[in-house]
Amino acid sequence: MSIVLRKVNHFYGEQQALKDVSIEVSDNQIVALLGPSGCGKTTLLRLIAGLERLQSGELYLQDSLVAAPQQAIHLAPEQRAIGMMFQDYALFPHMSVRKNIEYGLRKQQDLATRRGWIEESLDNMGMQGLLERFPHTLSGGQQQRVALLRALAPEPSTLLLDEPFSALDEHLRQQVREETLDVLKKTNTPAVMVTHDPLEAMFIADKIVVMEKGGIVQNASPQEIYNNPKNAFVAALFGPSNRFEADVEDNKVHTPLGHFPANGVDNQQRAEIIVRAKDIVVHQLENSDQIEATVISVHAMGNETHFRLQLSNMPERVIHARMRDHWQASTGTKVWLSVNGDAAFVFPKASL
Numbered sequence: 511m512s513i514v515l516r517k518v519n520h521f522y523g524e525q526q527a528l529k530d531v532s533i534e535v536s537d538n539q540i541v542a543l544l545g546p547s548g549c550g551k552t553t554l555l556r557l558i559a560g561l562e563r564l565q566s567g568e569l570y571l572q573d574s575l576v577a578a579p580q581q582a583i584h585l586a587p588e589q590r591a592i593g594m595m596f597q598d599y600a601l602f603p604h605m606s607v608r609k610n611i612e613y614g615l616r617k618q619q620d621l622a623t624r625r626g627w628i629e630e631s632l633d634n635m636g637m638q639g640l641l642e643r644f645p646h647t648l649s650g651g652q653q654q655r656v657a658l659l660r661a662l663a664p665e666p667s668t669l670l671l672d673e674p675f676s677a678l679d680e681h682l683r684q685q686v687r688e689e690t691l692d693v694l695k696k697t698n699t700p701a702v703m704v705t706h707d708p709l710e711a712m713f714i715a716d717k718i719v720v721m722e723k724g725g726i727v728q729n730a731s732p733q734e735i736y737n738n739p740k741n742a743f744v745a746a747l748f749g750p751s752n753r754f755e756a757d758v759e760d761n762k763v764h765t766p767l768g769h770f771p772a773n774g775v776d777n778q779q780r781a782e783i784i785v786r787a788k789d790i791v792v793h794q795l796e797n798s799d800q801i802e803a804t805v806i807s808v809h810a811m812g813n814e815t816h817f818r819l820q821l822s823n824m825p826e827r828v829i830h831a832r833m834r835d836h837w838q839a840s841t842g843t844k845v846w847l848s849v850n851g852d853a854a855f856v857f858p859k860a861s862l
């Protein structure tokens with residue numbers, strides 16, 4: 511195992527930032543920590559790096575115990591063989607690209623081999639000939655790539671990345687994300703990446719750890735998280751969705767979008783229902799089995815059409831729908847809605 515973190519609680523004064531958190535990262539695995547601002551992602555990363563002291567629990571890196579407050583063990587960050595790349599990747603401004611990347615090389619590393627790797631990696635990223643340039647002469651994306659290679663040059667046993675692409679624009683972010691994934695896989699470097707972007711987590715990670723309010727909500731493969739979300743919060747992470755609450759009656763929940771199986775939630779209990787926008791089908795022809803609505807707005811987005819709709823049976827409620835087809839419709843048009851197969855996620859209403 512590359513990382514094993516067991517039963518970690520963490521407080522800043524009175525405030526609890528992490529609640530009974532345990533995670534495992536196996537060799538070569540890329541794990542994304544996904545969750546809203548303030549849920550404890552950065553704290554978790556800093557604990558692994560040793561920048562924050564563990565207050566309880568245990569941390570193993572490469573199967574060695576490196577932090578355990580009860581046994582008074584706390585290995586310093588520089589003794590943990592961990593690479594780090596943060597949002598503000600802060601290259602040394604007075605050093606060339608070469609000097610920046612070579613900065614962290616360890617004495618026992620073979621300089622010629624590492625230089626070969628650095629040059630090859632720069633080539634693969636389309637950055638041939640930039641070795642003697644200074645950071646201020648590089649674009650943001652180029653600086654990001656240099657920061658990545660600087661973090662990987664010492665051959666860390668694990669790489670920690672904290673929102674590494676958030677300063678880049680969308681197009682560049684996608685490209686640098688792909689390159690980062692390529693380098694991590696090529697070098698067999700396990701990694702933990704913090705992100706609040708569910709699609710980014712899906713793209714890069716073998717396993718996603720979803721966090722909320724300091725705790726882990728779900729820890730599973732991207733497909734599992736997408737197809738079998740543990741609760742309404744996870745179900746609603748991936749793109750726009752519609753959320754309802756209803757009491758369960760006769761093993762069904764009754765929502766303005768239709769009646770769905772209660773999915774194990776007991777009768778008389780309150781349920782939360784999530785229907786993703788992509789699972790709502792908008793029909794132009796009237797059908798008495800379907801739900802009548804009026805188009806509030808419609809946006810053609812290339813291969814998708816995005817709708818906001820007002821339900822006739824609940825006019826105060828705005829529904830979001832996304833259709834794969836290209837659709838011509840104008841504001842005020844009457845349409846009819848149905849929900850794809852068993853696409854409604856039903857959960858017991860979370861108690862506060």
Ligand code: ATP
Binds near residue numbers: 527553554
């Ligand atoms: P973001 O996505 O905004 O970076 P995060 O999920 O990384 O958020 P953390 O930075 O780990 O969250 O913070 C978790 C909680 O702990 C937050 O409520 C934050 O305000 C608090 N916190 C973090 N660092 C400190 C600190 N040094 N002192 C006091 N409270 C802190």
